[in-house]
Amino acid sequence: MSKHWRHLWAQGPAHHARPVPSVLELMRAASWRIGWLSVLSVGLVLTVGAALLLHLSTVRNLELQARSLAYSVEAAVVFQDRQATETLLQELLLHEPVSAARVRLGAHSLRDLPRPGAAGTLLDEDFACYRKADAQGSWARLAESLWPVRAEAPVLAQGQVQAVVELQADASALLSLMSWAAAGVLLAMGLAGVAVLRVSHRLADRLVLPLQALAEHSRQMRQLREPHSPLLALRQAPRAGVRELDQLSADFDALLQELSEHQQQLLREHDALRHAHAELSDQAARDGLTGVATRAHFERVLASTLSQASRAGGCFSLYFIDADHFKTINDEHGHEAGDCVLVAVAQRLSRSVRAQDLVGRLGGDEFVVLVHGLRQATNAPAIAEQLRSAVAQPVTLPNGSIVVPGISVGLAIFPTHGLSAAELMKAADQDMYQRKRAARSVPAPGSSSRSSLEAAPTRPTPSPD
Numbered sequence: 001m002s003k004h005w006r007h008l009w010a011q012g013p014a015h016h017a018r019p020v021p022s023v024l025e026l027m028r029a030a031s032w033r034i035g036w037l038s039v040l041s042v043g044l045v046l047t048v049g050a051a052l053l054l055h056l057s058t059v060r061n062l063e064l065q066a067r068s069l070a071y072s073v074e075a076a077v078v079f080q081d082r083q084a085t086e087t088l089l090q091e092l093l094l095h096e097p098v099s100a101a102r103v104r105l106g107a108h109s110l111r112d113l114p115r116p117g118a119a120g121t122l123l124d125e126d127f128a129c130y131r132k133a134d135a136q137g138s139w140a141r142l143a144e145s146l147w148p149v150r151a152e153a154p155v156l157a158q159g160q161v162q163a164v165v166e167l168q169a170d171a172s173a174l175l176s177l178m179s180w181a182a183a184g185v186l187l188a189m190g191l192a193g194v195a196v197l198r199v200s201h202r203l204a205d206r207l208v209l210p211l212q213a214l215a216e217h218s219r220q221m222r223q224l225r226e227p228h229s230p231l232l233a234l235r236q237a238p239r240a241g242v243r244e245l246d247q248l249s250a251d252f253d254a255l256l257q258e259l260s261e262h263q264q265q266l267l268r269e270h271d272a273l274r275h276a277h278a279e280l281s282d283q284a285a286r287d288g289l290t291g292v293a294t295r296a297h298f299e300r301v302l303a304s305t306l307s308q309a310s311r312a313g314g315c316f317s318l319y320f321i322d323a324d325h326f327k328t329i330n331d332e333h334g335h336e337a338g339d340c341v342l343v344a345v346a347q348r349l350s351r352s353v354r355a356q357d358l359v360g361r362l363g364g365d366e367f368v369v370l371v372h373g374l375r376q377a378t379n380a381p382a383i384a385e386q387l388r389s390a391v392a393q394p395v396t397l398p399n400g401s402i403v404v405p406g407i408s409v410g411l412a413i414f415p416t417h418g419l420s421a422a423e424l425m426k427a428a429d430q431d432m433y434q435r436k437r438a439a440r441s442v443p444a445p446g447s448s449s450r451s452s453l454e455a456a457p458t459r460p461t462p463s464p465d
């Protein structure tokens with residue numbers, strides 16, 4: 001990891017304010033750098049190589065020419081024919097890329113050809129000297145000072161060195177050759193640069209476009225919120241035709257598939273839990289024996305009815321019900337028979353009120369009924385009577401005996417008898433208790449003092465329930 005990235009990593013994503021570059025931008029920037037660096041280095045090597053080759057071949061040619069000239073001028077030098085020597089020098093300079101030439105008498109080598117500016121001047125030691133007229137310009141002089149290429153060869157006669165031929169290459173011709181070579185190299189560099197950029201851009205497109213397609217695909221998949229959408233099963237991540245990218249797409253598909261299955265599993269479990277919760281709530285709200293509301297559920301509904309009636313200024317009635325002499329049934333016919341009577345009482349109470357009203361069992365043989373939206377408080381006693389008469393029907397017990405259950409019903413009206421649930425329950429309970437006591441103190445004509453719960457004949461008789 002480079003210093004820069006380590007620094008960014010240490011800072012965390014929130015701290016680096018610079019915009020995060022895309023992969024395409026990074027690859028393009030890198031390919032620009034790589035392209036130009038490689039083209040420049042190749043260009044540099046080519047230029048230096050070409051210059052070196054040119055230099056070596058020029059030196060070699062010049063040496064050959066110097067040797068050839070040494071042979072040519074041998075006779076003229078031996079016979080001291082300066083005119084013929086100069087003619088030979090002139091001929092050579094005319095057709096060859098040589099800017100200056102001279103023949104110096106003696107065996108010693110002279111390296112100091114006439115300097116630019118002194119060209120064509122015959123020095124004291126020179127036997128013959130010639131310099132091209134067009135090699136005397138400033139460009140030619142500059143070229144010679146930049147690129148001095150010289151060669152010399154001895155003029156031999158009878159095994160003795162008679163003179164030395166010295167040649168100066170035409171540097172301006174060499175430089176113009178070099179400029180052509182440089183132009184060629186530059187052109188090659190340009191073409192190579194374009195080719196490198198095209199290839200690297202294609203490579204970037206080949207890698208980045210599939211990545212962008214995969215990113216777009218994942219965005220679309222995220223938008224498909226429905227877990228059972230058939231698109232999830234059908235749609236595959238796009239394939240790029242590049243092994244690693246295709247592997248990434250395949251892994252993405254597999255991950256999506258796993259997530260989808262996991263989500264479906266979670267949804268199934270969630271449904272099961274919701275179902276179980278609903279069942280438990282229902283069980284908690286319903287009395288196990290009779291199926292009417294439990295005390296807790298009844299109190300919740302009473303509280304919400306109360307607050308609603310308080311806000312809206314409504315009126316409702318609450319009935320507190322206790323079975324009369326229920327213990328006797330248990331004692332005489334058994335607990336199972338008592339249960340049977342409790343179920344019958346609950347069913348009859350439920351059938352006597354509307355669906356929006358609520359019947360609850362407080363426990364034992366105590367029931368409560370909540371009647372919503374009473375139009376007039378004066379209707380409440382009639383409902384109590386209705387409940388009483390609905391219950392007081394014969395019930396056939398499991399042992400075949402028939403009993404007629406009796407109930408005492410106490411009444412409380414909101415807001416007349418109380419403004420809170422506790423006040424209303426207490427008022428209804430007290431009313432029920434007083435009515436029970438009143439009923440017992442005044443026995444009905446022809447009935448025993450035991451009350452309204454009467455043992456029926458022991459023979460089995462069909463029951464309305």
Ligand SMILES: Nc1nc2c(ncn2[C@@H]2O[C@H](COP(=O)(O)OP(=O)(O)OP(=O)(O)O)[C@@H](O)[C@H]2O)c(=O)[nH]1
Nearest residue numbers: 322323324325326327328330335336338339364365
């Ligand atoms: N079968 C049955 N009996 C129950 C159940 N819960 C309570 N009991 C009995 O119901 C009876 C209720 O007794 P009380 O209300 O005190 O007696 P009662 O005979 O109804 O007396 P009064 O209310 O004064 O008429 C008790 O004997 C309890 O054991 C139940 O779920 N099933």
